[in-house]
Amino acid sequence: QVQLVQSGAEVKKPGSSVKVSCKASGGTFSSYTISWVRQAPGQGLEWMGRIIPILGIANYAQKFQGRVTITADKSTSTAYMELSSLRSEDTAVYYCVYSSGSMTHFDYWGQGTLVTVSS
Amino acid sequence: DIVMTQSPDSLAVSLGERATINCKSSQSVLYSSNNKNYLAWYQQKPGQPPKLLIYWASTRESGVPDRFSGSGSGTDFTLTISSLQAEDVAVYYCQQYYSTSLMYTFGQGTKLEIK
Numbered sequence: 700q701v702q703l704v705q706s707g708a709e710v711k712k713p714g715s716s717v718k719v720s721c722k723a724s725g726g727t728f729s730s731y732t733i734s735w736v737r738q739a740p741g742q743g744l745e746w747m748g749r750i751i752p753i754l755g756i757a758n759y760a761q762k763f764q765g766r767v768t769i770t771a772d773k774s775t776s777t778a779y780m781e782l783s784s785l786r787s788e789d790t791a792v793y794y795c796v797y798s799s800g801s802m803t804h805f806d807y808w809g810q811g812t813l814v815t816v817s818s
Numbered sequence: 819d820i821v822m823t824q825s826p827d828s829l830a831v832s833l834g835e836r837a838t839i840n841c842k843s844s845q846s847v848l849y850s851s852n853n854k855n856y857l858a859w860y861q862q863k864p865g866q867p868p869k870l871l872i873y874w875a876s877t878r879e880s881g882v883p884d885r886f887s888g889s890g891s892g893t894d895f896t897l898t899i900s901s902l903q904a905e906d907v908a909v910y911y912c913q914q915y916y917s918t919s920l921m922y923t924f925g926q927g928t929k930l931e932i933k
Contacts, residue, residue: 734922736924743911743925744862744868744911744913744924744927745924746922746923746924749920758920758921760921761819794868803858803874803915803917804856804858804870804873804913804915805858805870805913805922806870806879808867809867810867
């Protein structure tokens with residue numbers, strides 16, 4: 700059973716950056732993918748991007764290209780999502796998500812990290 | 819980009835009755851190389867992260883009650899709850915994976931309530 704533990708809530712100013720961490724345990728972390736999915740208050744789910752930790756290769760949704768960076772540290776089984784040039788519309792819960800095997804769906808979800816962007 | 823459209827946006831069903839949620843993709847998610855549909859369903863209860871229910875359109879995740887079933891192929895899919903229980907009140911999302919571009923897309927969600 701994979702467990703994903705994310706870093707705590709953040710409050711950020713518009714124009715700044717935020718970096719959220721996600722530590723995995725209980726699975727073969729390096730062989731699978733970690734995605735980041737966000738959910739604005741009262742809204743649906745939005746996939747932002749993913750990384751294959753064993754390769755260190757990431758790909759991103761077009762909407763976030765140039766503003767999001769996803770990295771992974773295999774030695775600590777921790778993934779990171781950094782979002783820059785924050786605006787109020789980025790206020791959301793950010794989830795890290797683990798995809799095993801086929802990588803076509805999301806098997807395990809972190810608890811979520813609330814990022815609030817406010818002046 | 820592939821667009822996923824769910825219907826209805828909300829649904830009220832009596833306890834013990836059948837609930838049906840539909841999901842339509844703007845492009846086929848059936849991959850001829852392995853004859854699999856890259857379509858999954860999730861359940862999200864208030865204050866919780868989503869939970870995987872169904873993947874590859876019809877494969878039930880371990881531990882998911884068998885009243886949940888998925889069907890469909892290509893562009894049209896259905897999640898069925900055969901006999902609604904009180905604990906099934908949630909928002910349900912479909913999700914596709916497009917292997918050509920390595921992208922994932924969610925439907926907008928369907929809110930399921932008790933009538």
